[in-house]
Amino acid sequence: MGTYLDDDLSEIFTEFTLRKTPLYFSIILSLIGGFLLSTNFSLILFNLGILIFSSILIIMQIYRFIENKKIIFKQLIFGLIILMFLYIPLILPNQLSIPIDNIDAGIGKGFLLSLFLVLIGLFGVYINLSNLDKQNKKAKQASAYLYLSFAILTVLFVLFLIIGFIVYNGAGAITWEFITQDIQNMGASGGVFPAIIGTLLLGLGTALISVPLGVGTAIFLKEYAGSQSKLVRVIRTSINVLNATPSIVHGLFGLALFVPLFGVSLLTGSLVLGFLTLPIIIRSTEEALESVPKDIRDASFAMGATRWQTIRNAVLPPALPGIVTGAVLGLGRAFGETAPIMFTAVIFSGGGIPTSVFDSVNALSYHLLELTRLIGYKDVTQKAWGTALLLLLIVLAMNFLGIRIRKKYRT
Amino acid sequence: MEFETNSKDKERKKLEEIDPVVEAKNISVWYGEEKALENIGLKVPKNNVTAIIGPSGCGKSTFLRCINRMNDLIEGAKVEGKIVYKDKNLYDPDIDVASLRRKIGMVFQKPNPFPKSVYENIAYGPKIGGMNDKEELDEIVEESLKDAALWDEVKNRLHSPAMDLSGGQQQRLCIARALAVEPDVLLMDEPASALDPIAMSKIEDLIYDLKQDYTVIIVTHNMQQAARVSDYTAFLFMGKLIEHSPTEKLFENPDKKKTEDYITGRFG
Structure with a gap:
């Protein structure tokens, strides 16, 4: 019974991972792009390019899988909304990070942007899959699974970022004399x-x-x-x-x-x-x-x-x-x-x-x-x-x- | 349907002639607004096994839990009537419930050993009774385990966790634990229903042996089991006592139509 369920889940998961690979790519690349943004502004173009490219890929994918072609318009509109939202982090003020002198002030902004993109990606996955829901029962299961894995990944990401940041900056200060x-x-x-x-x-x-x-x-x-x-x-x-x-x-x-x-x-x-x-x-x-x-x-x-x-x-x-x-x-x-x-x-x-x-x-x-x-x-x-x-x-x-x-x- | 009753002691006194060790008089029980038992009167003969049978929800367990006042622990339970034990009503206000329960022990449906060692499980009762002498405790543990036919199986692992025993062994451990405080009466609430057939037959043999020293009241929904182990049987239906007679009479020649219907499987 247990193995049957596991097999079932992994099958669904594989199927959907394959289908959604472009979306994963766009999110991961946006994440990296957001990070790099703090030091290299031109990378934003690269970032956006990848996003647009992967959006097109997703739409093509969905077009193949969905019988009701009207849904594709919803997807297009959604893609445009994502692109619009992408510009919000760009107009954020530069001084979002804590004002500690030797830390790059851009990191705070890069981090926020990355987080923002992850959230948008999450939302995108949800919308994509909830459209598929109407077509496929298994998609419901998979969308829940995807949502949960994204949630936990986001949490882990933030957690490791915080801990890593503190260890990176603090390790040098800890000496026998300090203690x-x-x-x-x-x-x-x-x-x-x-x-x-x-x-x-x-x-x-x-x-x-x-x-x-x-x-x-x-x-x-x-x-x-x-x-x-x-x-x-x-x-x-x-x-x-x-x-x-x-x-x-x-x-x-x-x-x-x-x-x-x-x-x-x-x-x-x-x-x-x-x-x-x-x-x-x-x-x-x-x-x-x-x-x-x-x-x-x-x-x-x-x-x-x-x-x-x-x-x-x-x-x-x-x-x-x-x-x-x-x-x-x-x-x-x-x-x-x-x-x-x-x-x-x-x-x-x-x-x-x-x-x-x-x-x-x-x-x-x-x-x-x-x-x-x-x-x-x-x-x-x-x-x-x-x-x-x-x-x-x-x-x-x-x-x-x-x-x-x-x-x-x-x- | 044929029932195999224990033919070894066919000669039984009629219930009217016996001197009961426990007697229920007009026991009624409510759970909140719901009446679970109505005017139960029942005499339990000494050194005998009395079985209480009946369909699920008829109040068998409720009645059993009245006898050692375990119903006190259920929120909203209300008991009316008398249970007479040694010329005293157990529901009198001056009764010390804790010491009453040491005289009227209980074994539950699901084996429920404490998450402690075999030894500590048996020693639990004597210890809370104030006994601390190591030698005496050792003796009680050995005696109780022997009485529960478990000694040979666990004598080399007295200090390993009781949870490691098999289900049947755990249940016999629970019986041994109940015996360790030297009760007069042992209440058993479907003690073999969670066990496999072999473990069940061991428990049944044990119950048969126990009546030499104890009075046993057993609740069961397994009629063959009631027929095999008991001397007297009471049939409860919808919170009422329908019939109470020597076991072979109840199964072979019941007085009431309802009893016959139940034991022949026409309902329940």
């Missing part, structure tokens, strides 16, 4: 050691606050409260609201409520980040509890276990990997946040290593923000990229850890 030394001269020299420690401490504080509260709330919601009760609905709505609250609002809330009590400190920042990650932890814990079959609970109850014994001995052990994974991913989010801590926990430069929870700290995310503000006044560009890369590595490491834990317990 182990104090922040000096407002970040322009020295390292980011206090910021690394501060970020890790904030993560730890966040975990200490949000994990016990979040896991407890989730257990209450899933295991104790009836799913239909009003209380549960109110709590669940509140959690959703908490989740939808912009992180800067969390920051201002912390400033108004906790800063008067604990000052700008590690404790205040941990509290704010704790509340920020709470919904993530609650939700992932609920999902982990949900994944434990009802049979297991029944078995435990039937053995004469109380509700708490059942949760403690039968439900939590198999749910634990899911809970830990959720917590780790939630913390990954907390590491990257800037807005919630900028008024509540951090200072820029000269904070050093905190000696108590009432001390303020440095943090990589905030350090990065301040460094980018200093660009143009001080020579900090490379340090900024280095900080960004370091932060990215920490967050990626957290995510990787989460995946490892999940894998380890699954087997």
Whole structure:
């Protein structure tokens, strides 16, 4: 059965890949063209030429496959619209990229243009195939497949572009001194050691606050409260609201409520980040509890276990990997946040290593923000990229850890 | 249709003469607005196997879950009437449900071992009962597995995951787990319906042996199975108890027309 489906799909896919090859070409070439645009303006002609050429090819292809020849007019009009839209990126202002002195300002524009062309290509594929839909049932399947593969390709493209960009620019800045030394001269020299420690401490504080509260709330919601009760609905709505609250609002809330009590400190920042990650932890814990079959609970109850014994001995052990994974991913989010801590926990430069929870700290995310503000006044560009890369590595490491834990317990 | 009943113990007391270990009196159950059981009265004789048969949705499992109050766990379920066990109504407010369930154990339709080792599965009940003595636990595990006819198959893999056992072994493990807390009564909700014929016959043999020490109530939609393993059979239809008699009488010479129709396959 499975192989039959696979064969079927691959057959359709091959058939349509062959038919749509010109379209793929046009998109890929537009992409390359868009990139090259940043350095060589004349390439635009090449780019357009390819697009027109491939459009003609597509129209010819479709002409062969479609019995109803009237559709071809729609295709022609659509092709013209694509060409018209192509000129939009050309009139975009030149200064779309971040104004960092040693980066080619054109890259931002080239990137935007490429993205734009991919989107148009996507739309084109969709329109082409949805016209074919009326002729061919298999085309429906193939159009969905094509759409999905384009979506994922676009996402991967952007992701690798971002990561590649940061690694390319930041790798040079990361040295042993950068990791182990104090922040000096407002970040322009020295390292980011206090910021690394501060970020890790904030993560730890966040975990200490949000994990016990979040896991407890989730257990209450899933295991104790009836799913239909009003209380549960109110709590669940509140959690959703908490989740939808912009992180800067969390920051201002912390400033108004906790800063008067604990000052700008590690404790205040941990509290704010704790509340920020709470919904993530609650939700992932609920999902982990949900994944434990009802049979297991029944078995435990039937053995004469109380509700708490059942949760403690039968439900939590198999749910634990899911809970830990959720917590780790939630913390990954907390590491990257800037807005919630900028008024509540951090200072820029000269904070050093905190000696108590009432001390303020440095943090990589905030350090990065301040460094980018200093660009143009001080020579900090490379340090900024280095900080960004370091932060990215920490967050990626957290995510990787989460995946490892999940894998380890699954087997 | 011919039913092969276990002829070894043909001489059975009439139900009126027995001293029941569990007796249901006027049990009615609602799920929300829907009435699932109506005025069930049933005497369960000690050290016997009582089978409950009936078409799907007739309330067999619902009735079974009343006896150890597993229905308490279903949102919107409401039970009226009495279940008398050891001169006490199990629905009295002062009943400790957890310790009741240790006396009236349950085995479910689908094998549901915990995702733990074989050993930990059996030790689960005694442990939550507060037993921590390693030697005593070892003994209980061995005894329970022997009682469930599983010991020889798993004695060398007590600490490997229970999920690695076959379906039939898992179900016998669940029976052993239920036996580990030394219940009086064992409730079985279609315990062999998810198993292959060989595993099923092993479970049936086991049920036959278990009645030496336990009282077994088994729900089944397999009439041959009911005829093979049980001493008494109750026929439920649309939430009502139609007939309850010694098994061979119910299958060979039923009192009610409806029972006859059901066991001869005219409906259901």
